[in-house]
Amino acid sequence: MALSGTNQEQARLLNRRTVLEAIRQHGPISRADIARAVGLTTQTVSTITGELHERGFLTLTPGKPKGRGFPAPSFEIAPDGGFAIGVSISPRGLEAGLMNLAGDLVTRRTVDAPRLTAAEAFGRISELVAGIAEGRDEDKILGVGMSMPGPFGVDGMSFVGSTTMEGWTETDIRDGLRECVPFPAFVDGDMSAAAHGERLYGRGTEFRDFFYLYMGVGLGGAMIFNNQVMRGAHGNASEIGHIPLVPDGAPCFCGNRGCLERYFSMEAYDRRAAEIGEEAWLAEVAPIFRAAIVTIENLYDPQTIVLGGQAPATLQARILALAEDLPGSLGARSDRTAPRIVASRAGSDAVIRGAASLAVSRVFAPSGDIPTPAGGQPAPDLFARRLEKVTP
Ligand SMILES: [Zn+2]
Missing domain, CATH: 3.30.420.40 (ATPase, nucleotide binding domain)
Structure with a gap:
């Protein structure tokens, strides 16, 4: 019975997080619509929303009368x-x-x-x-x-x-x-x-499977697979900046040559654009950047690639424009509905909001991906x- 009690307790916690996540994604939303979205009974949803509302996580908006029907109140996350x-x-x-x-x-x-x-x-x-x-x-x-x-x-x-x-x-x-x-x-x-921040508050509202490419001082990224960050066996998955894309290229501190981030990163941009100008840098980096996109697509088969980081908006737009003529890969599907690469929604605060998101996801994540x-x-x-x- 003790084991069964534990499972029930876990189920209760999971249901609360699932309801909260549904409200976060779809609010304002009525109890009946939450129940439909998450597959719980309206009674269970009512109990949970009651607790969440009392705790201050939710705001409740009375429904507007429609014809002769009873108005259904709707819930939203209380910021x-x-x-x-x-x-x-x-x-x-x-x-x-x-x-x-x-x-x-x-x-x-x-x-x-x-x-x-x-x-x-x-x-x-x-x-x-x-x-x-x-x-x-x-x-x-x-x-x-x-x-x-x-x-x-x-x-x-x-x-x-x-x-x-x-x-x-x-x-x-x-x-x-x-x-x-x-x-x-x-x-x-x-x-x-x-x-993680992009998943909770950025493009994660549109895509479940996307590669997040971050152009900072170095170049990094992470694959979001089924709404969860793929971390790898040691937490180091997707060290994209050290993929050796240029044979016999520039030496890198990792000990190899021709690593992607030696060419495509804010460090590379600052160094190289100062020498040859932004226009020439964009022309120089274009084939390397396109090869990076094809590599990511062939490895992960994402819905799209989300480009974020510290590049000023004008530079980021010019980089995204380099992807208008991409070589073939798993990403070149005729049934695509999203572009192969899109801009992040997180802006320049992506890392700090992402760090805060680690703690927030203890409340929102419906399953898994709750950081230890x-x-x-x-x-x-x-x-x-x-x-x-x-x-x-
Ligand atoms: Zn390297």
Whole structure:
């Protein structure tokens, strides 16, 4: 019976998250429409929406009378029903922000502090998080998500180069974050985090299977497969920037030659466009960029590729225009409804919103893809604990 009780409890939690996710995606939506969308009875949905509404996660709009029918009230996510703090650490310093349930960054702070040691960084993170949480209802803060550059645990590739954290280990970071913030803490690679944010608040509302390509200082990405980030066996999947696409090309810090990010990244753009101009850089990078798209399509068969990152909007538009004449690949289907590559919706805050999304997804993710908190112990279900406070 104990096992059965556990399963029922898990089913209850899963149903709550499923209902909340349906409202997030389809709201405003009535109880009957939620029930149809998720395959639960209207009675079960009513119980769950009642709890969620009482907890402040939902707003309820009375239905408008239609003919002689009873007006059905509809539910939407209450943007201020919960918040998550996102922290992004990079070799340049720290960025942190508070995100609401609608995915809006409510506050944002930046600390310029190049090459922080782990000990220095956690002092700063502790201050940042305390500052952001100050004066807010702590009960509404779902957790802290932190993103950091990868890859993790690869000899000769980890923690070296222009985008990586020299002298840090993944263990330092997970333990350090858990100890320095008074909220459930989550850590993920910056690309996985950014892709996670795009899934929750960007193109993920249109596509279930897409490759998220991030043009930052380096070039990274992540495949979202069936609404979940594909992380690989060691959390390093989709290190797209180190695919050697140019035979005998420029040497890379990973030890190989001709890596994609030596040609296509903000670092490459800044360096090369200063020498030859933006126009010539675009012409030079075009065949490499197209080969990258074909490689991604042939590997993953995505619905589309979503291009995000730090390129200014005008540059990003010119890069997307390079994809108007693409070679053949698995992506060249006659029944396509979406372009083979589209712009991200996340804008330049993709990584920090993605980091915050790690904590938010504990509430929204209907199944799977719920990040494990730093420390590796299964977290108490924050959502359930909160509901218990209001459910006698
Ligand atoms: Zn490389």
